[in-house]
Amino acid sequence: MFISTPSRFLKHISMALGLAITTSSYAAGPDEQMIVNMLEAEYKNGGFKQGADCLGISEKKLLDALKANTLRCFQSGSMDDDCMEEGFQASLGVSESKFEHCEQLAEAEEGSNGFESEADALMEQLDDIYDELDGREPSAQQQAQIAMLEDRLKQSFTEQREHSLEEMSDAVELMAKSSAGTEGSITLPLYPKASMMIHMVAGVEMGGVQSLPAATFASADTQERIIAFYKKKLPNFEYKDLGGAGYLFMKEMPENFNMMSNLEDFMTTPHVFISSAKAGGGAPAGTQSMIEVAYKK
Template identity: 25%
Template sequence: MKKLVTIIVTTALLSFSVTAKADKNDAMVEMVVNMMKQTVQLDSLSNCLGVTETNFIKAYTKTVEACIPKDGLEGNCIEELAPEILGISKAKFDSCIPDDDVAEQEEAVDYSALSEKERAALLTKQQAEGMARMEEMAALMKKSSEGTEDKISLPVYSPSTMSSHYSSGMQNSMGKTTLPVATFTTKDSVEKVVGFYKNSLPDFKIKNNMGVYYVMNKIPEDLAKLSFDTENLPLYFIPHIETYSLKVAQQDTTFIVISYKPY
């Protein structure tokens, strides 16, 4: 698969902890295009394709808009449709987009040739760039989810902030679509969140599986196995809540994931 396509798929995956097929929306398109701008050498790529940078960005944006509803940026839509929109042959397009293994060789750094100080500086720079990209993606995902909270049929903990909302569900590796899934964060403790759901959903059971609390109508016997299945996403076909705590920017943050049946 071409590097350009891989960049897009990776971007989509980073926005959530499992493989997600995003809905078409302006925020997702903006996020993907911005990631492309940061990752691809636009000047050399545009020169190779024989188009201006402006025209390439416009064509690429149209391609992403068309491909999100077609394959969620997980298939070959980008590399098949982009040449058509750019008005060039596929052979020309393919020749300008390096294969993943070639790109990795070009980007490889010979750490043995660097001093300890240079390696530390490079690592710090890479971490800062990665964090900046993640923060941008998080902001865009949050923007795309605004105004959709009233669609959620299970109780939403308050105070909390919505991070993302897959209102049409997520697609697993078999092409099946899950229930809608929304994610939230709060500064309150996991214990407070669990207490809220215990009171709000008295008929639901609560199970702690390695630090992740599951609030479900019926706890599966193989919960641990199901929770690790990120290919088929079996738990996200069942209405439930997950909550757990992680350190974000050196602060404890409680995450809440709600998988629900639409009204």
């Protein structure tokens, strides 16, 4: 099951919204419609069924509560755990004990709980042994015990890392679902070997400037291959190598274009911006290049 409980979904949507920020060169957040799209996409894919069944409520009721709570936090500018969880259980009309019971069942099923507490316990045992030794050489029995604890600690860290990667993958999937089926509204050519990560169909507002709609894509192809594609497809666009920042195709590019000083032009002018995939940026495995397409409707 992709998302098993309400509060785990709140965690995933917070992560997905964070990814939406890092995947856009505008460095601005998503709009309310994108949040609604994320929630409705997961609802249609059955992502709320397990949580709703356990809580004894309908999936629609869970969807409505998630919408209200998430949009409230988004509008207040507080997309943190405290805001996202505040009053959420009460809005579902279920008891606190029922809510906690379902959370515990899901955590046990997914094996997602106990990583940190297990690591803390193992480190505490190691500390106790070293305190007991007080600088002396360990006995053969103590050496064996230390080796065993260190091996278990490494395994615990590996499992925790794998779980974090799974959660990141889930957030990427959620973000992509919110934009599924919207490619047809993009009026500039799309690179064929790329998958959409996020589509801000209403653009974003930053510093009082309203941007064009923009979509971000991930591709396993090199930047050079993508550049060659757009040189053919956008012969009337100006092209500029931005050094380590990326490569830009832009309609009516200002002279001596600079991303910082010409940010308003960048946000309001159709363009294709190609950059290297950022490590940890939420792109699918194997991604080499990111492509941002900003267009006029």
